[in-house]
Amino acid sequence: MLYTDLIAVVDLEEEDVEEVDIEEEFIEESIGGAAANVKLLKEYPGSLILGTGVLTGTLCPGSSVGIVTAERNGTVCHSAFNWFAGTELKLSGFSFVVIKGKASDPVYLWLHDEIADIEKTDLWGKNTWETTDILRDELGEDRIQTLVIGEGGEKQSGASLLVNNYWGCDDRNALASAFGERNVKAVTMRGMGEIEIDDPETFTAQTESLLGHFRSAVKKKGTPIEGLDAITHRYDACFNCPYPCRNFVMTGEEEGVLIFQRHLTDLISHGLDVKEAVTVLGECYRHGVNPHYGTDPKALVTMEPQPVQPLESHEAWYYTMGICPILDQFSVDRETILNLINSGTGLDLSQEDVDAVISTV
């Protein structure tokens, strides 16, 4: 059914985790990702939800996306997390995680092989980079993916930014603060679960054809920002993505920053040159704050709540599928994706069914 089997319902107050089987009706009614998160949010009001798209972690090109969902200022907000975190979340055995209540002391969640552990931690106060390093060291595996908050999230700043390992997510609505409110410093994920595919042969053939399309359509790499290529050390892509859109720029002997276009563009629009912007971006990521709101990371850790920024029109679809919206520029054929979902899940969804589900996001 294109998912690993479980939803983890984490009750931080009771320090308890309930494992709920994912039923076929749940997928049929909400497909996945942002739409499924909305459905779970209705079932568990006031929760923080992590979810994976229906295609996240599969052979489908660009299927790296996981989604965080929570209510902010009365509006349901979503943020995508890419890199390898969406995939690792699904492979941890938990395709969705519902986080209820507030922990009495700071904790992190450790999701692995169908086990969700709530671990007390003294990492509160550490920056995001230190936190990821310490967690990976503690848990003994460098490939562990983290969603982590810095000072911004801890102080529930209106400019807080959720960080995936070391790099900022596209968190436009300070969902990092939803972690901070609950005393959740981080979510760590690693697993070797298996994603069940209803008709693997058809599914594989369809993904191959899709990959062929992207191979001929994607003729570039990196982020189109003037002066950035000249200081780029390498270009990186998220899990199974045909477009290496992320420039990695060295800022010191052994340190660098992985660029997210929107964040760097924001800093440049504040008047910084590209080199300065990269350095400040690294500081923003360390502090877990969003450069959209200014160039002084320390000032951004205590900021009033900001107006909600809604998803762009095409994003709801991508956030439900689990595909990175950056591929939109290469024209993703939605009919092909629908066929992929049907061969993968064994469902018989129509484009109208999908549209109806997307309208709930």
Add this chain to the structure above:
Amino acid sequence: MNNQLLKVALYIGKGASHSWIWFVDTLRKAGITRIQFITDVDAVQADLLVISGGDPFALFSHITSTGVHRIIDFIKEGGTYVGICAGTYFALKFHETPYPWLNLIDSTIANFSLHPPPNIRMPHKYTVPYREGFVFHPVRDEVICTYKGAPLSAPLYGGPGIISADAQPLAEYTSFAPKTSFLCDRSHAASVFLGTTAVLSKKWNRGRLLLFGPHFEHPYFPQANKELISLLSTITPRGYTHTLPGHYLSGTEKNRWLKDLKRWISNGRLAAFGLGNYHWKIGEKIYDPERLAYFFETSFQLIKSLEQVPTLQGIYDLPERAQSAARLTRTLGPNAQKAEMLLETLKTITADIYSLYFSAVQDKKK
């Protein structure tokens, strides 16, 4: 013969590598579940004693001459000794002044030399010093034997090519396969190995020895597995009782206990797969992280298969031992002593999880 009544003592102590897991799985698929996992050879109460792959030097250091005499007594009294790879070297007498191992079959080892041919790959797997010369390994992976007049594939991971008039040859190395890896020049490998004995049998006193160079128990070689089981079915069960360790667990208590065990095996498994490029010399063998991960992986899959089982015989301290092993794995660096400690711990944990599995299987049969 009723295989299911056979009782097997399987050595998993010092010197044993991970290939005993393959042997257990071959037995398991054949319905042979009365397996006693032993870390010494003091009180073997079984029809077969199996010593599989690993390091015969480390084995001897652990069981000493006392253990050697116990094994000899076991065979004298009618037991069957099954040696595979290291377990085969341990039983052969192949040097004028041999180490004090079993030395029960006079033989020559074709892959013993004072001057082995030049090595072309995997130097750490090529030679093991023995007295004034070396046991060397010209090939690894799949080789072709002739067994019962027909070709049979099985993998070789350091097992000997034997020349002996003192035992009945059952299989002979006849050719290499596309997947054979050559550690020395192919023509040298052919002149050393082809035509030598791969599997032999010898009746000795009231008992018997069955010795294998290649791993007939390897999971990717089902036909070889079948022939191995067929050979074992010629052994007459002698009526040994078999009790499983542990305490009866069911319902919520079982689920909670098993989940705790799964938690720590998972933690260890993930940390072991993340160990990267470390290598450790333990005894005369080089171990890599993959070997350690194999124990966690096997244990994890067994636990998964037990999640739907209503009852099993839990071994109370197993989750705590798994927790210690996981924590040790997380902090394991290049220190070979720590790696050896972990290896020995993992062997006993994996064996206990097999016992859990067999307790569930037996309960199903009731």
